[in-house]
Amino acid sequence: MKIVVCMKQVPDTTQVKIDPQTNTLVREGVQSIINPFDVYAIEEGVRLRERFGGTVTVVTMGPPQAENALREAITVGADEAVLVSDRAFAGSDTLATGYILAMAIKKIGDVDIIICGKQASDGDTAQVGPGIATQLDLPQVTYVNKIEDIKDGHAVMHRMTEEGYEIVQTSMPCLITVVKEINEPRLPSLKGKMKAKSAPIKAMKAIDMDVDESRLGLTGSPTWVSKIFTPPSRPKGEIFEGEADACADKLVSTLKDHLKG
């Protein structure tokens, strides 16, 4: 089974800051990590390989330093890594990102299943997975929390909903997006870490793929961001100082007042 996992490198913070001038994410000085949901996507890819055989290829679109995230994926079991990177891709919105990743996956070829995270912790739109599926004209199952079985060109999986879960059968190949409930990601292995040090990372540029240039980067991105702002932070909490008993009394009476409204 040929498994492709799409993963994104994101800033290591849940408090993403926005530059008020440019309306873009401030990335300086923030460490990068693999998007938390994608860690589960990688793990599920590796588990599928362990269950059904095959290879796991991790793919990311991003700047050259996204290579680090790909190497990290190799430490936990990915076999191959593809870095989709080109100046022409800069400024891509979700539509363009989905298109570019779809074309990269087409180039990889003969893929049986594409696994994405449910959403990215920075962009947060949850649109890229479905976007890729649409571009490739593949069935998609979102919010998957369990892959029951894959056989005879079909897959049966559980899809988490607010009320419970749905059991879905789909034809293969297909694209899925996964939620954190699907597995418990493993820690890196020593062999994986050693392999990651020297593993070749395949680079894919616009000219390596069969793409329509008008659909890349800023030109290919109809999303128009009028304003991004940080909502006002919550007012600071109140700190009582003094003897423990007196503070406790004060705390209880303050809480009571709040409850009365």
Add this chain to the structure above:
Amino acid sequence: MLDYLLTDDQKMIRDLCRQITDEKIRPVSAKYDETQEFPWDVVKVMAESDICGLYIDQQYGGMGGGIMELVIATEEFSKGCGGIALAFAATALGTLPIMLFGNEDQKKKYLPDIASGKKIAAFGITEPAAGSDASAMQTTAVLKGDHYVLNGMKHFITNGGDAETYVVIAMTDKTKGARGASAFILEKGMKGFEFGKKEDKLGIRASSTRELIFTDCKVPKENLLAKEGMGFIVTMKTFDKSRPGIGAQAVGIAQGSLDAAIEYSRQRHQFGKSISSFQGIQFMLADMATQIESARALVYGVARMIDSGAKDYSKYSAMCKLCASEMAMKVTTDAVQIFGGYGYIKEYPVEKYMRDAKITQIYEGTSQIQKNVIGLALIKEALKK
């Protein structure tokens, strides 16, 4: 930590073991201390991360590291829990005799499953009447045709009952005294090989300690390690290599307690200040850190000497175990002191470090026995001059 100029691979091992400790050992160490169950879930993580075969040759499925790699991993795990670390370190104790004295068939048969973490191992020499004086051992092995028949028992055996592979020392010729002992590889499930009671312990409670009982236990002849009469040599050579591992366990336990004590001393306020602002506390912390670093330097130095292919290092092996274990008992006791009354309470982490530290002065030879080894070596050296 002092810069010990670790190789890139050693740093990688340290970082990975630290991650395992932080994410998988620390969260469960109190639970296993309480229940005394065997930490199989953590052993599984170690196996999946290729740690179980760290010090085993690559041709038998290991990572090809040496005693230094064993030491690095044991120290990191022990920072989180000295008991859980022992599932790994005592497996090394049971595996080293096979690595050192096994023939090709024995190595091929037993090492790969230990390297992959599928099986863990144990080593048994101690008996109720034969502790420090192992030559008083009663367990016998009698050759009958194509197998030996073992009768007797071992006690206080780490990983006993949970391990699949055992190296056991028994007397093949009582008339020869120490030269009449031999080493055998046993497998769990062999007929006549059973387990007795599991001990209820002061510390390292996540580690299992059981009796091994042999009743007409048939062990195939090909499971004899080395030659008949080599049992004590197998044991001594094994201890020479494994003692730095106990030293590392002691260093890790001590470091864990110091880290906790530093953090606590900054949070705890008395006399209107954090207790870390008192010179009396700072001096204790300074002593603890200095003692830990000295012991670590000695442990690493000996591990590297062994890995360099040195021949005679028993004295240094004994020194690093002695130094580190005495240090750990002192440092962990001081950590409890820094926590004051809270240090004595199980809700806080340091009393466990203190309970766990004690065993390092006792097993693989008590501190007194280490001093015997060192003292005898000194005298031997003087006589040679």
